[in-house]
Amino acid sequence: MIRTFIFTALLVLCLDGYIETESPGKRVRPENLTIQCWAMSYPEKIRCTWNLHPDTQLNTTFITTYRLGLSDPDSQCVQSELHPKSCIISDFQMFADVPYVLNVTAKNALGSITKLFPFVVEDIIRPDPPENVILSPIIGDSRKLLLRWDPPHSWPLPEMFPLKYLIRYKRGRAKSYKMIGPYEQSYFYLPVTQPKSVIQAQVAAKDFTDFGNISEWSTVATGRLLGP
Numbered sequence: 001m002i003r004t005f006i007f008t009a010l011l012v013l014c015l016d017g018y019i020e021t022e023s024p025g026k027r028v029r030p031e032n033l034t035i036q037c038w039a040m041s042y043p044e045k046i047r048c049t050w051n052l053h054p055d056t057q058l059n060t061t062f063i064t065t066y067r068l069g070l071s072d073p074d075s076q077c078v079q080s081e082l083h084p085k086s087c088i089i090s091d092f093q094m095f096a097d098v099p100y101v102l103n104v105t106a107k108n109a110l111g112s113i114t115k116l117f118p119f120v121v122e123d124i125i126r127p128d129p130p131e132n133v134i135l136s137p138i139i140g141d142s143r144k145l146l147l148r149w150d151p152p153h154s155w156p157l158p159e160m161f162p163l164k165y166l167i168r169y170k171r172g173r174a175k176s177y178k179m180i181g182p183y184e185q186s187y188f189y190l191p192v193t194q195p196k197s198v199i200q201a202q203v204a205a206k207d208f209t210d211f212g213n214i215s216e217w218s219t220v221a222t223g224r225l226l227g228p
């Protein structure tokens, strides 16, 4: 009787320990905070995003401030409930003498962590990808397809700060893309040598002056020549 009791108690303890250590949703304090910022709406807005590894499994709040250099007062990088783990900086100088520093502090019931992310605005320019990418046949032309797109709507002043575009395209089952560009206009006549092939094309945007990075590739547009 007593032996059975002890055995059961031990079993319960073991199982308990097992559940504590092996359950996937282990609650932890914030660690390993990674931060990325991109000026996707230069010169008006910068979007910063962050991640915690592993997930803390606890309500965690984030304090997000930034400042120019070391001496300026802090400003808020503004978070919204709509886009968790991100914030927007909408007040900054172009071509500042010193880097900005973003401070992200993650806090939960078990602890907190602060990570600083220094950046030069012009180095982190990266437009969002071009939109409404369409590949269509041209009536009366059996050798070209017309690729058209719109600049990303988040890029606020395309006349003052123009974008240029790179194109990559391939035949349906081909392994590798052919990359061409940059081009300043928002359309291109793609040469097609194989009349029956389905062509896949994507477009990426970059600041005209070559500051910062190229956008991600747009969604894929597909098209083919008009049949004979």
Ligand SMILES: *[C@@H]1O[C@H](CO)[C@@H](O)[C@H](O)[C@H]1NC(C)=O
Residues within 6 Å of the ligand: 031, 032, 053, 054
């Ligand atoms: C988090 O950081 C610690 C210490 O830097 C490291 O040992 C651990 O592997 C990291 N965890 C993950 C999931 O990256």
Ligand SMILES: *[C@@H]1O[C@H](CO)[C@@H](O)[C@H](O)[C@H]1NC(C)=O
Residues within 6 Å of the ligand: 058, 059
């Ligand atoms: C997390 O926050 C939500 C909303 O504020 C609340 O309903 C929930 O009980 C909290 N969970 C914990 C574990 O504190």
Ligand SMILES: *[C@@H]1O[C@H](CO)[C@@H](O)[C@H](O)[C@H]1NC(C)=O
Residues within 6 Å of the ligand: 063, 065, 103, 104, 105, 114, 116
């Ligand atoms: C970062 O922000 C936290 C929370 O506001 C603050 O306590 C900390 O002092 C800041 N660190 C630096 C280096 O600015």
Ligand SMILES: *[C@@H]1O[C@H](CO)[C@@H](O)[C@H](O)[C@H]1NC(C)=O
Residues within 6 Å of the ligand: 212, 213
């Ligand atoms: C951004 O561009 C820089 C320089 O051209 C490059 O070193 C870096 O890897 C790029 N970053 C990303 C995320 O593409």
